Amino acid sequence: MRLFFLLFYLALCFLFSVSVSFGQGTIKGVIVEENEKGELSPLIGANVIWLGTTIGASADTNGVFSLPYNAESRRLLVSYIGYRSDTILVETPEQLTIILKNSQVLDEVQVIYRKKSTEISYMDVLKTEIMGEQELFKAACCNLSESFETNPSVDVSFTDALTGTRQIQMLGLAGPYVQISQENIPYARGIATIYGLTYIPGSWMSSIQVAKGMGPVVNGFESIAGQINVEIKKPEEKQKLFINVYGNQEGRMELNLFSRFRLSNRWSTALLLHGKTLMLKSDNNSDSFLDVPLSNQFIAMSRWKYVNPNGLRMQFGAKGIWMDDIGGQVQFQPDRDKLDTNNYGVGINTNRIEGFAKLGYIFPKNKFASIGLQISGINHKQESYFGLRRYDATQESGYANLIFQSLIGNTQHKIKGGSSYLFDRYDETLDSLNYKRTEIIPGVFVEYTYAPLDNITLVAGLRADHHNYYGSFLVPRVHFRYCMAEKTVFRGSIGKGWRTTNIIAENLGMLASSRHLILISDSALAGFGFKVEEAWSYGFNITQEFTLDYRDGSIGFDYYRTDFENQLIVDFEQSSNEVWFYNLEGDSYSNSLQLTFNYELIRRLDIRLAYRWFDVKMSYGSEWNPADxxxxxxxxxxxxxxxxxxxxxxxxxxxxxxxxxxxxxQWQGEKRIPEHPDPDLDVESPSFFIVNSQITKNFVTNVDFYVGVENIANFRQENPIISSENPFNENFDSSLIWGPIFGRMAYVGFRYSLE
Structure with a gap:
């Protein structure tokens, strides 16, 4: 194994050396503009041409250009609309850095393009939906798990009827198969796989990027169904101050604050605060259980940025999270009834500290070559109880990712490579059972991008990782983009992903029941005794933009399939008071199809339509033989x-x-319900509609007032808690949730920003 990693590193070193030495008869450079702070940004599409010839080129999305050296002309003309043209004498082939100056300031600007609330770049090899602030403001999204109400690509459901925790799904697969990252650093994973979505307040987010299928190997090995990356507001934001206040009819109150400060030309910082409280008890369906758990939450983040004009960039910050949620029966009092049969209660207390840093360097004489380092650390402690059960967990994690990128000869050939390191130490206790493990995963990766033409891009990546318990894994991934016409783009991808499982943290909803855990595990394997989950994912999508009656629109078609080689089966159907865990034997797959239509019906009225079809099946065991x-x-x-x-x-x-x-x-069709003893539950759920609406008024340029209603039709799953009248018997279960557990919910709030 050491020899394999050594050879892999030598191959990376060879590629990096080639990227520097290749192309001796070619002139390469980068065209940029410099702002008031001395920061350089690329001028996409800037033109260069040898004076007196027709030989030229255009800068790519990084401002980089490449063209053969012309010894006869030697004078390079550089031009860009709105900037003063420049002529440069080039004596020998070399790497150039060209800074253009703005030529004029326009007194009047006519806006001919209205920025969409959700954008999809035609140049990216992955189809990535970028949900900006305008999209996030369409609903009072209070945290990440509540931010996908207006996005058809991500499904949101509830884990159980007691905690009210939301979980996401993509391509018909559960949230753990989706890689969640915060500014491209892995985030909601391990103990925080489910609850981690509530650790990112909605008002802190500047954008969310959603991509289906396998991600690039640079970002890791865990993405199987897709990737969701969250960008947090930064110290360089235009807003100096942002405040959001929210309240709803159930008594939930939230306050969010963002403030940034510029300390010097090089240093800037930002402070982000979030507070939430809900202390009003409600039981609208009269089942003796709280509809919404009582909650107190406080989250604070401090982040810093340093910019050096010589090419050095640095960001670092820290974040603290404190949460205390109490649910269960209305009469439950923690001091009196905790872990007792007087009244059924649920309590979850979380303390979490995070730290991160990013260090990047752009080589001054080679602007298209850079090296970056991402690091993060987490200390997570959770104490919780569900009726008579107690579940406590701690997680200590460390992550590092070193990335080098450059060109090979010209902009048609790009290379990325580097190494990563992931460390997780877990200590979980469920009643009398204790699970301790330390997972160490070093890895190396390389990614090659070939773009022979503006309308064709091929990205091929390979990474190798070694798990200290499970051995070595190879992850190949390929992405392809082809613009068949000016407004038509085809994308395809195929790749492999793998992940280790956290059976309790990823299935916390099962603890809100009387089900016993049955683990059909292998004592020879570490941790919980189950295999690593491995899957292949492949698919394609086509996006067609059009203009009809002077208004823009688009049509999209997505298809993805995921085939599992190994999977952990979570089986609720062997017994009504048990949940079985065992390794997959047989087939398990997911087929996902989505059709989308976007159009501006009349001026300033946008419509977004989507239809999705899922075919998700897995092999369940039957006829258990105790002897074998x-x-x-x-x-x-x-x-x-x-x-x-x-x-x-x-x-x-x-x-x-x-x-x-x-x-x-939103309309959801029938769902199959697992076998259960409750005669009031059918084999399949009914189909249903969910309607949400919001009205926002911008009184002045920096003050918004909004009011909205969620679940206007007041549809909710009747009696979501089985045997609610006797929560300590063997049939009690609040985990079979197929529909909304909250009824109609009205809310109001305001936003204030200062630039």
């Missing part, structure tokens, strides 16, 4: 609590008088 400790047969079944058909519509209208109206309607 194995199932005699396996049956391929449709995944429970998952709709085969879903539809989505979003309407957004903005008036000239600064009113914004948004409405989202």
């Amino acid at each position: 400790q194995a199932f005699q047969e396996h049956e391929l079944k449709r995944k429970p609590l998952m709709s085969v058909n879903r539809a989505f519509i979003n309407l957004a209208y903005a008036t000239k008088r600064r009113w914004n109206f948004d409405c989202t309607v």
Whole structure:
């Protein structure tokens, strides 16, 4: 294994040396502009041409250009609209850094393009939906798990009826198969796989990037269904101050604050604060249980940025999270009833400290070559109880990712490579059972990008990782982009991903029941005794933009399939009071199809339509043989609590008088319900609609007031808690959730910003 890693590193070193030495008869350079702070930014599409010839080139998305050296002319003309042209004498082939100056300031600007709330770049090899602040403001998204109400690509459901925790799904697969990152650093994973989505307040986010399928190898090995990356507001934001206040009819109150300070031309900092409280008890369905758990939450983040004009960039920060949630029966009192049969209660207390740093360096004489280092550390402690059960967990994690990127000869050939290191130490206790493990995963990766033409891009990546328990893994991934016409783009991808499982933290909803855990594990394997999950994902998407009656629109078609080689099966159907865990034997796959339509119906009225179809099946064991400790047969079944058909519509209208109206309607088809003893539950759930709406008024340029209603039709799953009248018997279960557990919810709030 050491020899393999050594050879891999030598190959990287060879590629890096080639990128510097290749192309001796070629002139290469980067065209940039310099702002008031001395920061350089690329001028995309700037033109260079040898004077007196027709030999020229255009700068790419990084401002980089390359063209053969012309010894006869030697004078290079550089031009860009709105900037003064420049002529440079080039005596010998070399790498150039060209800084253009702005030529004029326009007194009047006519806006001919209205920025969309969700953008998709045609140049990126991955189809990435970028949800900006304008999209996030369409709903009062209070944290990341509540931010996808207006996005059809991400599904949100509840883990159980007691904690009210939301979980996401992509391509018909559960949230743990989606790689969640904060500014490209792995985030909601391990103990925080489910609850980590609540650790990022909505008002802190500047954008969310959503991509389906496998991600680039540079970002790691864990993405299987897709990637969600969150960008947090930074010290260089235009806003000096941002305040958001929110309240709803259930008594939930939130306050969010962002403030940034410029200390010097090189140093800047930002402070972000979040507070939440909910102390009003409610039981609208009269089942003796709280509809929404009581909650107190405080999150604070301090981040810093340093910029050196010589090419050095640095960011670092720290974040602290404190959460205390209490749910269960209305009469439950923690001091009196905790872990007792007087009243059923749920309590979750979380203390978490995070730190991160990013260090980057752009080589002054070679602007298209850079090296960067990402590091993060986490200390997570959770104490919780569910009725008579107690679950405590701690996690200490460290992460580092070193990335080098450059060109090989010219801009048609780009290379990235580096190494990563992931460390996780877990200590979990469920009642009398204790699970301790330390996972160490070093890895190396290389990624090659070939772009022979502006309309073709091929990215091929390979990474090798070594797990201290499970051995070595190779992860190949390929992404392809082809613009068939000016407004038509085709993208395809294929790749492999793998991950280790955290069976308790990823299935916390099961603890809100009387189900016993049955682990069909292998004592020879570390941790919980299960294999690593491995899967291949492949798919394609086509996006067609059009202009109809002077208004823009787009049509999209996505198809993805995921095939599992190994998977942990979580089986609720062997017994009504048990949940079984065992390794996959047989087939397990997911097929996902999505059609989308976006168009500006009339001026300032946007419509977004989507239809999704899922075919998600896995092999469940049947006829357990205690003597052999194995199932005699396996049956391929449709995944429970998952709709085969879903539809989505979003309407957004903005008036000239600064009113914004948004409405989202979602329809979910029938879902298969796992076998259960409750005669009131059917084999399949009914189909249903969810309607949400919000009105926002911008009174002045920096003050917004908004009011909205979630679940306007007041549809909710009847009796989501089985045996709620006797929560300590063997049939008690609040985890079989197929629909909304909250009824109609009205809210109000305001936003203030200062630039």
